[in-house]
Amino acid sequence: MPRFSVIVPAYQVQAYLPECLESVLGQDWTDLELIAVDDGSPDGCGDLIRDAARRDDRVRPVHLPVNTGLGPARNAGIARARGDYLLFLDGDDTLTPGALSAIAARLAATGAPDVLVYDYARTSWSGTATRNQYAHLLAQRGPEVFPLTDRPALLRLLMVVWNKAYRRDFVQRQQLTFPPGYYEDLPWTFPALATAETLAVLDRVCVHYRQRRRGSILRTTGRGHFDIFDQYDRVFAFLDSRADLARWRPLMVRRMTDHLTAVYTAPGRLPRDSRAEFFRRAAAHCRRYRCTAPAAEPGGPPPRLGIRVRHALVRLGWHRPFRLLAGAQRLRRTVGRAARGLLRQGTRAALGLHYGLQRRLPVRPDHAVFAAHWHREYAGDPAAIEAKLRELRPQMRTAWVAAPGYEETVPPGVRWLRPGSAAYWTALARSKYLVNNVNFDPRLVKRPGQVLLQTHRGTPLKHMGLDLQERPAAARDTDFARLLRAVDNWDYSLSANRHATLTWERVYPAAYTTLEYGRPRNDRFQHATAQDVLRIRAELGIPPSATAILYAPTHRDHRRSRRPALDPRRLVRELGPGFVVLVRPHFASLEGPPYAADAPQEPPGDGVIDVRDHPSVEDLCLASDALVTDYSxxxxxxxxxxxxxxxxxxxxxxxxxxxxxxxxxxxxxxxPVARSEDELIEIFASPAWRGPRSAALRATFRSLFCPYDDGHAAERVVRRVFLGDEGAPPRAVPLDERRPAPPPERARRLAVPQPAPGPTTTHAPHVALETPDRLETDRT
Known part of the structure; x- marks a missing residue:
């Protein structure tokens, strides 16, 4: 008997069925049977199922002579199932990679519950994906298994069959079957949840629910949508047959009323000449099942006034007032959108006037404005320069531009500026110093007396600036004329090495002065101590003796999908419990709508730590034992x-x-270089990742690209730009004299307790945490 019986009914989905079947057969969990039911489909679904059965003996084909509908087709699959658990998947949907392994692990961890509920993401025909809005209900809290009465909020989830795994003997014991007609999931889902003695949840996207542009039942106009009344009759008949379920009746009445009104108001579902009839039947159903004031959603606030009014109109059968109310709500939304648009335009005009007036006032020589990464957190070279400026010139008043949500990263003593606010435009108009690692707002008008320092965002490996004119996949909609206008504002361009200097001056041609001083953000690597390393690791939750791998891939301009090449969970599984992976996606990969391949699969855990929101990548580097990246x-x-x-x-x-x-x-x-995930695992499974060859490659690379990263780059910048030191910058510390922060393994050795002072020894602390510049470093 297989662990899982995955039942896939198919009717006129030949364009999507191969992907659906492969998503099941290609799972890393192989103990399954795939029961593919050809529901008398007139297209090629039957042939596709036969071909799959010939290729893989786990496929058990079922061919029905005539079309019976989704419910009876599923029943036909259930009758032939042999697995411990039943899973359902529609022929145009897919399982996500690793879904069955995650489900199996969760079932084992929770003692084989009657029903396991997992998450899904809606995937549109354009490729975008949106996770279920109630995904937070699947977070694990409280007991591992529970009845529905302990977590009634699960009823807020979509009433579908394919986001759950059901014990087959539980289904047989409760005699659960699917009825014919549309909305066939309703009389199955609620009885299953209500009668299950043990429920469990899995906070992971296991199904991609395809939102087809055309052809799906919910996008089909016809009288089939009247089947919803029969389905709710079956739900309430089930409730009436079980006295212990009476408590759920008010909630199901509300769910029914919401569902009926949603079908009625959804464009394109009901034929125009049947809408009045549908409303009359909806009113009759509400009266039949004694629909009074709507019940509160489990775990939610009381119903809003608009909901109570809408339910009352349905219950009374007042069709025309209901239509007027629905029209008024649509009009209100339309007017609200238009009003918000006008307000934005008016605000923009007022701020433009304010900025123009501020530019007529004197420049403030003791004010400096900093920003980084398009108004993200306090980070990068601008942050390191700002901190050193406050140290060397305390009277300077500094401000940091950060979008809402990042203001907590701005340190005390630094003014936070909200992008686009009046204070923001005042600061840009009147501050003498402007520092950024990207360009400021294109509406910036740089005034005489202002100084703009461009720090860039690292040493360039990939093409930048004007070189992107020949790279349309990366350039996208870049306005190169506007880019050059922004470059003309630069007074200084910060460079980490000669390669960066030559690149920046060619791809950003202008009359600025290049400061080949090193990267200020890397100063921290030379000044951090063993105690800093251990503290950061403890804050991140890294076990003391674990080997922490920081995985930080770069952005791919040419791909819509942003799923990284590495599966960190597999890496941890293969390498064993002594390893931890810190996952740090590129911030550009987090912008915009997610695509189907990017839908979150499962929350972090089990040796994987999500550090995408950590404010300091430098701290992450200090906490790690090794870095895995691609072209970052x-x-x-x-x-x-x-x-x-x-x-x-x-x-x-x-x-x-x-x-x-x-x-x-x-x-x-x-x-070392890995050309695949398997090769990467082999490298870390052997001593190669930290052997002599690895050290030699690292030393050569460092000598080429890190001549000035000696811990004093920020000071060199501040003295030249802000303090007016025109002399030659001090000589950089040679590579062989630098003492960076010790790696975690060495930091742990430095923290071991030392013997108590002897009679001739001066008093010393019992824990030795020496600073890096007093220690020999491990060099090969």
């Missing part, structure tokens, strides 16, 4: 720690062709 500029910074670094370059040729690179990274890597 973080590699040029991380080598300053003299810790192992491994490249995962599974799409190097594609990336180089679409984005362009300034040198062949595979010929001059900073560490």
């Amino acid at each position: 500029s973080l590699m040029f910074d991380y080598v300053n720690l003299d810790r192992p670094l491994v490249l995962l370059t599974d799409d190097w040729e594609t990336y180089r062709a679409t984005r362009g690179t300034y040198f062949d990274l595979l010929r001059h890597p900073p560490g």
Whole structure:
């Protein structure tokens, strides 16, 4: 007997069925049977199922002579099922990779409950994906297993069959079957949840629910939608047959009323000449089942006034007032959108006038404005420069521009500016110093006497600036004329090394002065101590003796999907419990709508720590034992720690062709190179990732790209730009004299208790935490 019986009914879904079947058969969990039911489909579904059965003996085909509908087709699959658990999947939907393994693990962890509820994401025909809005209800809290009475809020989830796994003996014991007609899930889902003695949840997207542009039942106009009345009759008949379920009746009345009004108001479902009839039947149903004031949603607030009024109109059968109310609500939404648009335009005009007036006032020589990463957190080179400026020139008044949600990262003593606010435009108009690692708002008018410092965002590997004119996949809608206008505002361009200097001056041609001083954000690597390393690891929840791998891939301009090449959970499983993976996606990969391949699969845990929201990538580097990246500029910074670094370059040729690179990274890597996830696992399973060759590659890379990252880059910048020191910058500390923060393993050794002072020894602390510049470093 297989663990899972996955039942897939198919009717006129030949364009989607191969992907559906492959999503099941391609799972890493193989103990399954796939019962594919050809529901008398007139297209090629039957042939596709036969072909799949010939290729894979786990496929059990069922061919019905005539079309019976989704419910009876599922019943036909249930009758032939042999698995411990039944799972359902519609022929145009798919299982996400690893879904069955996650379901199996959760079932084992919860003692084989009657029903396991998992999550789904809606995937549109355009490829975008949206996770279920009630996904938070699947978070694990309280007992691992429970009855519905303990967590009634689960009834707020969509009443569908395919987001749950059902014990087959439970289904047989409760004699659950699907009725014919549309909305066949209703008389199955509620009885299953209400009668299950043990329920469990899995907070993971296991199903991609396809929202077809055309052809789905919910987008089909016809009288089939009247079947919803029969289905709710079956639900209430079930309630009436069980005295212990009477408590659910008010809630089901509300759900029914909401559902009926949703079908009535949904465009394109009901034929125009049947809408009045549908409303009359809806009113009769509400009266039949004694629909009074709507019940509160489980775990939710009391119903709003609008909901109570709408339910009352349905109950009374007042068709025309209901239509007027619905029309008024649509009009209110339309007017609200228009009003908000006018308000935005008026606000924009007023701020433009305010900015123009502020530019007529004197520039403030003791004010400086900083920003980074398009108004994200206090981070990067601008943050390091700002902190050093306050240290060397305390009288300087500094401000940081950060979008709402990032204001907590701004340190005390630094003014927070909201982008687009009046204070923001005042600061841009009157502050003498402007510092950013990207360009400021294109409406900025740089005044005489203002100084703009561009720090960039790292050493360039990929093509930048004017070089993107030949890379349309990366350039997208870049306005190069506007880019050059912004570059003309630069007074200083910060560079980390000679390669960066030559690149910036060519791709951003203008009359600025280049400061080849190093990267200020990397100063922290030279000043952090063993105690800092251990503290950061403890804050992140990294076990003391674990090997922490920081995974930080870059953005792919040429791909809509942003799923990284590495599955961190697999890496942890293969390497064992002694490893932890810190996952840090590129911030550009988090912008915009997610696509189907990007829908979150499961929350972090089991050795995987999601650090996407951590404000300091430098702290993440200090906490890690090794870095895994692909083409991210973080590699040029991380080598300053003299810790192992491994490249995962599974799409190097594609990336180089679409984005362009300034040198062949595979010929001059900073560490071992893996061309696939399997090769990466092999590297970390052997000593190669931190062996002599890895150290040699790292040393060569560091000598080429880190000549000035000695811990004093920020000071050099502040003295030149803000303090007016025109002399030559101080000589950088040679590479062999630098003492970066010790790696975690060495930091733990430094923290061991020391013997108590002897009679001739001066008093000393019992825990030795020496600073890095007093220690020998491990070098090969």
